[in-house]
Amino acid sequence: MRRFVPALLVALLASVPLWLSDPYILNAFITTGVFTIAAMSLNLLLGYTGQLSLGHVAFFGIGAYVSALTSLGFDVELFEGFHVVHDPWPVVYGFILGTVFAGLCGYLVGKLSFRVRGAYFVIVTISFAEVVRLVALNWVELTQGPLALTNIPPFTLGLPGLGYATLYGKIGNYYLVLVVGVIAYVVIKHLVQSHIGRAMIALKENESLAVSVGINVTRYLVLAAVVSAAIAGASGSLYAHYLRIIDPDIFLFLYTVTMVIMVITGGKGTLAGPVVGGAIFGAIPVIVRSFAAPEVQWILYGAFMMVIIFVLPHGIVPALERWFAPTTPKPERIAPQPSASAE
């Protein structure tokens, strides 16, 4: 039965534009979808390898900026008389380049920052995101700085011979986000259920033990960082071409926090966790907006996060699983008992 839940959910989500016409709610669905994809990518690092990366928004923003700049074109003078000129390319190339470039940054950041652990890793990742934000703010020639990149073209999709469709509207973007979300989910699912995923979980549970049985720690951590960063970059690209305007505020720490809250609330280290968390924190602004200032929304976010950590430290999905576990007996898979035999 549980195997069909994801398929049913996708079918339900696919039907949303058919019965929902309120553009504000549909907009909330799209942005929630984008951030849920980013949260899924963060979950790969935070939930499966146990590394709390608080600079994740950097990859999201890099994906957005690279994708937007690829499709807009630019003319930058690096040195005196040395110009780098790029003509506008189709948006699909921007999406691919944004994803690849974010993955590349994930590789570099991973290579450097996985030399330290714990609090120091967290601080290095935040510092990286802040440096990227300051570059986006100050390299005005390339990024327009605080004036923002505007008139970013929307996605154009199509097959030669069948014609092209440009996604100006919300419905087209909604389906695009849904498709990318499903692909990201499937990629992450296959990754964490493979031997790579088992190695990652082994690292999280006991790093020195994992090393002693021959798991190359840095290699798996960097691999997780690359995949995670690339997916975050893809979601950033979707965001840029949907909003069609981005500014350096895309790198704000608050967006990382949004992703972290989604993962923690839903349940880190579970596939469904970021989706559940994404749905909850996508709904809060829609509900709160009707009666309170935006600050109240953030205060609720922060308070909710603290309450969840106090009450459900593992998140909602593991709690639900435990809730339902006794009623659905699984004869072939006996729950491992925390006994002396594990020692």
Next chain:
Amino acid sequence: MSEFLQHIANTLILGGTYALLGIGLTLIFGIMRVVNFTHGELYTFGAYFVFLVVSVLGLNFLLALPVAIAAGLLLGAVIEFLLLRPMRDSDIDTTMLVMIGAMIVMQNSEQLIWGGVAKSVSTPFPETPLVIGPVSVSYLRVFVLAMALLLIAATYILINRTKLGKAMRATFQDRDTASLMGVNVQAIYTATFAIGSSLAAAGGALLGPAYVISPHMGDIASLKAFAIVILGGLGNITGATLGGFILALAEELGAGYVSSGYRDAMGFLIIIAVLLIKPTGLFARAERIG
């Protein structure tokens, strides 16, 4: 040359306040192993407290600093009691997430209460600056530096010359042994967080009137404080003091000779460089406090 001297003067004034922030954080991080994301919000809190005392209540400016320090002490104790005490045995990532939640609540509460528009505080100091040769500094900033140095000295005495300081140093070195020797570790944690918070509030109370006060002024103050702690080494108060001045120097020179837009990037580049080259900090001797 005169430009350089002016940068040095600015460095001293900024560095004193940075040192306060860094000392507060290095105490909390060193003794409690808590990554205190609310540090920047306590800094903002101190600044708004000066605004409240001087501009709203109309009291004397010189009264504002002790009041802000006392308020920081109280707020720090409350945060520690409500949020950190129940989390005592959790791992560092969990307490970090709780502190991020607290940071978001505090920051947005400040914005809700005071509005997003930056505030400035009128001070009793004369508008005309003090001119020493090629260097000119406002009297307010001289006062800021003097107060910062006074508070740094007071913290040194507290840590090295009092019974509470001795208990804090013992807890830093070995929590369990300190507890066996009769140190009330729970009380030491509360005291540590309260003292660290009051130093952050003092930093905001000093630097806020020298610039402007806005809800987002604490955004990167936490991270700058981390840069200082990492520079100086964990729990090293002398290191944090020097780290504060080094960060201020890097920012001043970066802003003056590279580009003013990258002033705030200096701290982050320092963090990345130090952690990757010498993760124990520049002034690390052994892991001890004082």
